[in-house]
Amino acid sequence: MEQTFVKQTIALWEQSVKRVTDTFKGFSEEAFQADIAPGRNRPVYMLGHLVAVHDRMLPLLGLGARNWPELDAAFIRTPDRTVADIPSTADLLARFDQVNAQLAAKFAELTPAQWLEKHADVSAEDFAKEPHRNRFNVLLGRTSHIAYHQGQLVWAKK
C-alpha cells in the first residue's frame, strides 16, 4: 500500500513539472524578459530559480552531485536582475529538462522505505527527533514550490 502513496506523489510531481515546462515553452523571448507584474520577477528568473532548486534536490536527496552549483548566485541567493550574466533561456530550458529527467530516473529506483530516510540537510541527531525530515517531505514540498510559481507564471503575458 505504501508504494501507492509514493507513486501518486511522484505522479503529481511529474505532472507539475510537465505543466510548468509547457508554460515556459509557450513564452516568447520577449515574454521571458518582461516583469510578470510591475516590479515582480521575470519568467526567465523563475526558470533559472526552478533549475537551481531542482538541481539542489540531487544532493539533498542523496541522489548524486549537482550539475550547476554556480546557478545559485543568480537564481537563489539574489533577487531577479541582480546578476546580469545569466544563461540564455534556451540553455536554461535544456537544463530544466535534463535535471528533471535525472530526478525522474532516480525517483523510480527508490523504495518506500528509502523515501522515509533522512535528507542531506538534517543531521542524524535531529532526524531522530524529527523523522518527517525525510526524502518524501522534500518531494511534497518541492511539488508545492512548482505550483506556487505556476500561479505566478500564468499571469505573464505570452
Add this chain to the structure above:
Amino acid sequence: MEQTFVKQTIALWEQSVKRVTDTFKGFSEEAFQADIAPGRNRPVYMLGHLVAVHDRMLPLLGLGARNWPELDAAFIRTPDRTVADIPSTADLLARFDQVNAQLAAKFAELTPAQWLEKHADVSAEDFAKEPHRNRFNVLLGRTSHIAYHQGQLVWAKK
C-alpha cells in the same frame, strides 16, 4: 509505514492552510478589494474561491454535506467581479476557518486504506481502471492548489 506517508501529506496540507490563512489575515479591507496585478483577481475573490473549493472537498471525499453550495456561483463558476453580492471578508474568513477545521477533524479519522478509496466524482467502473482517482489524490491536488494561489497572494499589497 503507509501511515507516515499519509501523516506527512496531511501535515503539508495543514501547513499550507495555515500559511494562506495568515496571509489573508494580514490584509487590510482595502487590500482585499484591490486587484493583485492589473486586471487580475482580488484577494477577496481568492478567499471565497478557496472557501468554496475546500467546502466541496467534504462531499468529494465522502466526509459530509457541503456547508455553502451557493458560493459556487460567485467563486467557482464565474470570474472575479461577475457577482456583486458576496459575503463580507470577515464572514469569508470565518467560513474558511470553519471548513478547514471540519476537514482536519475528518482527515484525522481516515485510515491509510480509506485514503486510497475512490472519491465521489469518479464512478466505480472508472475507478476500477483508474485507481489513483482516490481521496489521497484529492488531498495532494488541493494542497498544490493552495500553493498556486499563495504564489499570487504574496504579490498583493498589504
